[in-house]
Amino acid sequence: MTFNILIIGQKGRLTHEACLFVATLRQNSPNWSGRLIVGEPEPGERWPDDPRIPQGDQRDLLTDLGAEIVPFANWHFGSYYPNGNKIEGLTALPDGPFMFFDTDTVITDELADLDIDFARPSASMKRENTWPAVELYGPGLNEIWGALHARRGGDLADTLDPAWPDEYWQRYLYFNAGWFFGDDPAAFHRAFRDAALMIRDDPPEEIVTQVLDPWLDQAALPLAIHELGGGRPGAKGGISPEHLDRSHSFHYRFLPLMYATAPDHVIEAVTAATAPNRIKKVLKDYEPFKRFLYQPKGEKARAMFDRTALPRREQAIRNQLKRNGLWLR
Structure with missing residues (x-):
């Protein structure tokens, strides 16, 4: 299966993690044949220090192992919210099916063997009950997620997992943003960006008291995936949650x-x-x-x-x- 991979690389910890990611990818998935893009945030007003990967052994190893270091601009995020790189870094990808991985991930088996339906976007289910924090007198999860999906033109009922009871967090579409995939990086970027900016800049009243740092990306990701016709991994066949959180990759953090x-x-x-x-x-x-x-x-x-x-x-x-x-x- 041919698809491209995006990780984010920048000065500091992420440079070293990118080297480990690429080393494990090449060792454990030799048949994967897509393009490996290391998205590199460009310096600018949103970065007080130059965020680029320094010249030296780490950068050389990445390119020697076949990674393409591609710059991208931060229009909406930057140093105040570095997790926004995974949103804006999607602009560094070429057209075609893609998978994003957090840099603090290792690849442990052959990715080319996976059966992934890229037309149905999905993301990691390796998450805890981190967002939203429901207060004693509400609003509850139905109101919060219902308001968010409605603002993006979605229907809460289409996202629910009926295996879990009402107002229990796993009933609602919620992901870890450690990996996600889709068939059109430009469309995914627009949906992810617009959902994040809505939550940050023009939120419905149901979430005005919610803490968004560092959870903004994980609050926006379900809205983007639902908007693009996706959902939970394995819900309609294809890749299961175990493949990319246990057998073929591991998000170690x-x-x-x-x-x-x-x-x-x-x-x-x-x-x-x-x-x-x-x-x-x-x-x-x-x-x-x-x-x-x-x-x-x-x-x-x-x-x-x-x-x-x-x-x-x-x-x-x-x-x-x-x-x-x-x-x-």
């Missing part, structure tokens, strides 16, 4: 969390991808990668947890890692 929570095959795939000397030479310059990929902190974090009985809340895992001196970011 921070390396201590990956070692604490990831299945064995993820660690094995990452270990193989990061073993070559040319990869190791670059990755070990980033302290968290050096400590977890090439020194014992990864093994120590892994030994602390039973992957079959992990704490329900991620914060509990973070706290335990911090107490044992195993938290680097």
